[in-house]
Amino acid sequence: MTDAEILPAELRRDRIRGRLDSRGYVRVADIARDFAVSSVTARTDLDALVEAGVARRVHGGAVAAGAVPESPVEQSVQTGMESKRAIGRRAASLVDSGQSVFLDVGSTALAVAEALVERTELHDVVVITNGLSTALALEPGLPRLTVYVTGGALRPLQHSLVNPMGQQLIGSVHADVAILGCNGVDVEAGITNVNLPEAEIKRAMVEASDRVVITADASKLGRVTLGHVAVLSDVETIVTDAAADVELVAELRQAGARVELAGDL
Template sequence: MNFSERQAFIESSLARDGHVSVPALAKACEVAPETARRDLAKLEKMGLVRRVHGGAIPPVHNSDDTTGYTANISEVVGPAFREEAAYSDKAHLHVHEKSAIARAAMELIPPGPCSITIDSGTTTAALAAALRQSSPNKGATYVTNSMPVAEILSGGGLTGVNLVGGNLRPYTRAIVGESAARHFYSLRADIAFIAANGVTPSHGFSTPDPTEAAVKSAIARSAKKTVALVDSSKIGRDFLVTFAQLTTVDAIVTDAHAPSDFLDTCFQYNIKVVTA
């Protein structure tokens, strides 16, 4: 492929998946990783992509795009979303809803030995706690980038718990970086559970930090079936970086306070909705 063809491939990948990785780009375009990185650097200068660890994500635009999403940076990172709460603070928010979501999410796990990828987040940690308590599938293999999730699962005596390598982000106790993202992109688990700081039909699932977004994007595409765990406080909120579109997931587990218009949109996209 020449540069123009690679540019078209990158833009279509970003539109479809919300992220493109250097290894995937190099393989698909049959170029060296160094060439892929140079392409992304050039496109970033052109304002067409935003580079993150291990690849690129769509840029933040200053006007409405064709989906109707206004990505003005002052709006995306407005007063309500400017600061990300630390893991220790978020763990005490909406505890009842997160526990209910976790119990409902367990019903979606395939019976028998299976492989499960689990994203970082306090809601996915609630899922880990529910799994630890009930141990519905002792033969399962778990892969996560969350230190709390790994600690909860292994502390309950569950075997087959794998914590990916990479760089620790102390603020959220999540493992991030290119090696972590690459690890998840290489997997094809039976089911993946993701969490998000916010979700809207137009902006998809989003988070404030680009390094976490890159790994979350990989986890969302690491399994045959992807399930998003989001309590109703996350719905209708936009953060800086989109890591997956609404249609990326197969199912969403939320609580009884989820807005009806959001649920209607999910049904229109044939996304299974479980209300806990």
């Protein structure tokens, strides 16, 4: 039986598009398995969706063409506030006195910053951030916390500092742990971010740290966006919330990732 006899291409592609709409990402391997077609046919289906303007190819599959638009941090912080606070507290609990920390940008980074400030027993902690909002959120923790801002070109929306010059400080130091946000966590695609300039800074932080902790609410699991940050094996811990899909969590753990659910403290 040929691929074409199993399911008409038009119907198969409609179903693949449905997956893109619901998850934001599809894998070649999953299409081949679930629709009983060859990898060549699966790639041809994705190419057809790209030509139709509904998908964008990435390594191992495709993402929805309009997946995960960037929004202002002031807007994002109001979405899923309690989950982000729980994730922030969980991630902050992984920091010990005397350690150095990379902390990036975004609404979940703000929650981590606030949780670090709340931990009044912490002392001699150095935090290096490329986020102006993150730095201001850490200010009440001075002088128990020492805060360095990377410098660089200012981006709107997230109030982040990126290249040129954004990596100069990062390249000259080494941190015990990097606590980073993202827009996507996927078994095959790894950790991704919606914009390339910030993904570049996140990659530099990964390379310059001993441990990597990824903070990602449930909506980020199983998604892939444009900018690659890290492969899953680079990550020590993924902190998500109790609403995380149990199957996605199981897949990540089976792939070797340590996944912690906020609220389990």
